[in-house]
Amino acid sequence: MQVQLGAVLADDREEVTLILEGDQVPGAFLKQDAAELSGTIERLAIVRANMKPEVVRELDPGSRGLPVVDPIWRGTAAPDGTATLAFRHPGYGWIVLQLPPGETATLGKFLVTSAGPTPIATPA
Numbered sequence: 001m002q003v004q005l006g007a008v009l010a011d012d013r014e015e016v017t018l019i020l021e022g023d024q025v026p027g028a029f030l031k032q033d034a035a036e037l038s039g040t041i042e043r044l045a046i047v048r049a050n051m052k053p054e055v056v057r058e059l060d061p062g063s064r065g066l067p068v069v070d071p072i073w074r075g076t077a078a079p080d081g082t083a084t085l086a087f088r089h090p091g092y093g094w095i096v097l098q099l100p101p102g103e104t105a106t107l108g109k110f111l112v113t114s115a116g117p118t119p120i121a122t123p124a
Contacts, residue, residue: 001022001023001024001025002022002023003020003021003022003023003025004020004021004022005018005019005020006018006019006020006021007019014033014034015031015032015033016031016032016037017029017030017031018030018031018032018040038093041092041093042093045092066089066091066092068087068088068089068090071087071088071089072087072088073085073086073087073088074086077104080101081100081101081104081105082098082099082100082101082104083098083099083104083107084096084097084098084099085097085098085099
């Protein structure tokens with residue numbers, strides 16, 4: 001049985017209608033506001049995290065994604081060196097990552113290296 005999920009955003013952009021259609025499905029409709037849809041996305045993410053096969057562990061250079069340019073982010077550090085980073089994605093919501101001390105150092109080195117050389121200030 002082939003079933004597809006469709007989504008139609010309301011003109012006021014405050015509700016979405018989710019539509020299930022398929023060979024043996026006459027068409028099921030579900031209206032959700034932003035908070036309800038965020039809850040649905042979160043529940044689906046929990047289910048996906050428990051499915052096999054797991055999400056691949058390496059990022060394929062040709063993979064698709066929904067990049068966010070200059071995302072809002074927040075971070076906290078624990079005394080043991082663990083860092084919690086949260087990035088705001090306009091579609092997925094806040095994605096929270098907890099990094100152990102070794103990964104925190106690796107990420108820090110990557111970011112410093114990626115930033116390139118710091119220009120030396122010249123007196124005015």
